[in-house]
Amino acid sequence: MLGNATIMALIIMDSQLHTPMYFFLNNLSLVDICFTSVTVPKMLQNMMSKSKSISFHGCIVQLYSLFCTGSMECFLLAVMAYDRYVAICKPLHYTLLMNKTSCLLLVAGCWVFTLLHSLLHIIMVMRLSFCGPNTIHHFFCDLPPLLKLSCSDTSINEILIFTEGSLVTMSPFVFIVASYVRIISTILQIHSSEGRYKAFSTCSSHLTVVALFFGTIFFTYFRPTSVNALEKESVVTVMYTVLTPLFNPFIYSLRNNEMKGALKRTFRIYNLRKE
Numbered sequence: 001m002l003g004n005a006t007i008m009a010l011i012i013m014d015s016q017l018h019t020p021m022y023f024f025l026n027n028l029s030l031v032d033i034c035f036t037s038v039t040v041p042k043m044l045q046n047m048m049s050k051s052k053s054i055s056f057h058g059c060i061v062q063l064y065s066l067f068c069t070g071s072m073e074c075f076l077l078a079v080m081a082y083d084r085y086v087a088i089c090k091p092l093h094y095t096l097l098m099n100k101t102s103c104l105l106l107v108a109g110c111w112v113f114t115l116l117h118s119l120l121h122i123i124m125v126m127r128l129s130f131c132g133p134n135t136i137h138h139f140f141c142d143l144p145p146l147l148k149l150s151c152s153d154t155s156i157n158e159i160l161i162f163t164e165g166s167l168v169t170m171s172p173f174v175f176i177v178a179s180y181v182r183i184i185s186t187i188l189q190i191h192s193s194e195g196r197y198k199a200f201s202t203c204s205s206h207l208t209v210v211a212l213f214f215g216t217i218f219f220t221y222f223r224p225t226s227v228n229a230l231e232k233e234s235v236v237t238v239m240y241t242v243l244t245p246l247f248n249p250f251i252y253s254l255r256n257n258e259m260k261g262a263l264k265r266t267f268r269i270y271n272l273r274k275e
Contacts, residue, residue, distance in 0.1 A: 001033050001036065001037075003246070003248075003249025003250065003253075004029040004030070004032045004033045004245065004248065004249050005029070005033065006249065006253075007025065007026070007029045007249050007252060007253065007259070008026055008029045008030060010259065010262045010263060010266060011023075011025065011026045011029075011262075012026070013266060014262040014265060014266065016258070016261075016262065016265075017258065017259075017262055020083050020098040020103050021080070021083055021084070021087070021202075022258075023103050023107075024076060024079055024080045024083060024103070024107070025080070025252060027076055027107055028073070028076045028077070028080070028248070029248070029249070031069050031072050031073050031076060032073070032244075032245035032248055033245070034065070034069045035066075035069040035070065035073060035241065035245050036241065036242060036245045036246075038062055038065040038066050038069060038140070038241075039062070039066065039139070039140040039241050039242070040241075040242060042054065042062065042140065043139045043140065046139070054141065056130070059136075059141035059146070060122060060125065060126065060141075062140060062141045063121075063122065063125065063141045063142070063143060063146065064118050064119070064122045066140065066141075066142070066241075067114070067117070067118035067121060067122070067143075068114050068115060068118045070240075071113075071114040071117055071118065071168055071169075072110060072111065072114045073213065074168070074169060074172040074173070074213075074214075075110040075113070075114060075172050076107075076110060077172060077176060077206070077209065077210055077213065077214075078171075078172035078173075078175045078176055078179075079106050079107070079110060080206055081175065081176040081179040081180065081206065081210070082106075082175070082179060083098060084179070084183060084202065084203050084206060085179040085180075085182060085183055086098055087202070088183050088186055088187065088199055088202075088203075089182055089183060089186045117164070117168055120160070120164070121143065121157075121160065121161075121165070124156065124157050124160060125143070125146065125147075125157065127152075128147075128150040128152040128154065128157070129150060129151055129152045130149055130150055130151065131151045132149065132151050133149060134149060135149075136149065138237075139237075139238075140241070142237070143157075143161065144161075169217065173210075173214050176210055180203070180207070183199075183203060186199075187199045187200060201257075205251050205252050205256050208251050209244075209247075209248055209251055209252075212239075212240075212244050212247060212251075213240055213244050216239035216240040216244065217240055
């Protein structure tokens with residue numbers, strides 16, 4: 001939370017970072033803070049107390065919040081890939097295509113879509129009956145273990161997960177891959193080695209975050225099942241719910257010269273005011 005909050009503060013305070021790329025990064029940091037806040041506080045409470053329980057409505061709220069923030073992270077990464085695509089492949093049209101209104105509409109559209117997408121799954125969960133065991137074999141209320149507790153027919157929910165849910169997850173990833181195919185193709189056509197390095201450096205941080213986030217999701221949900229599937233899933237889930245939001249600030253600060261420059265300018269201004 002400290003790392004993501006620092007990135008948000010730097011972007012807001014430093015006028016040199018008031019660009020579309022850092023506007024989207026600001027929103028990504030906000031989503032990361034919300035993402036970890038959904039699961040980690042309750043997980044820590046359960047680790048420190050003997051009573052490891054959550055109310056039904058609390059479970060539903062946690063599930064809805066997790067859907068919203070997780071889906072928003074996917075779409076924000078796709079929007080950031082589009083921003084890099086326009087900047088590198090259509091530089092003369094960048095200011096026209098990525099103006100302030102366009103950026104606001106892109107982020108607002110992502111939020112509206114994710115809120116509706118999450119609401120659809122929650123409505124389908126609320127129609128189920130839970131009359132048997134009430135022990136969730138997970139450290140938060142995730143949809144698959146929750147469906148296993150229902151004594152109702154969950155076939156519609158499962159179909160919805162594999163169709164609409166898969167589409168929501170895969171569409172941003174496919175878009176990101178397609179964008180970077182065009183980006184890399186354009187970069188390779190640059191004759192100057194310095195120009196190629198500069199173009200690659202603007203994308204390296206984003207590519208690292210994409211690989212980390214989607215890699216852990218695919219490893220969790222797109223792998224052969226085994227006897228210890230639930231235990232392994234719980235361990236790997238920690239990667240994209242806790243560790244990815246933790247690593248993002250380090251990736252964007254240590255691998256980004258503009259962020260490091262903004263941090264130095266902020267400390268310099270602070271020291272001058274202190275003197």
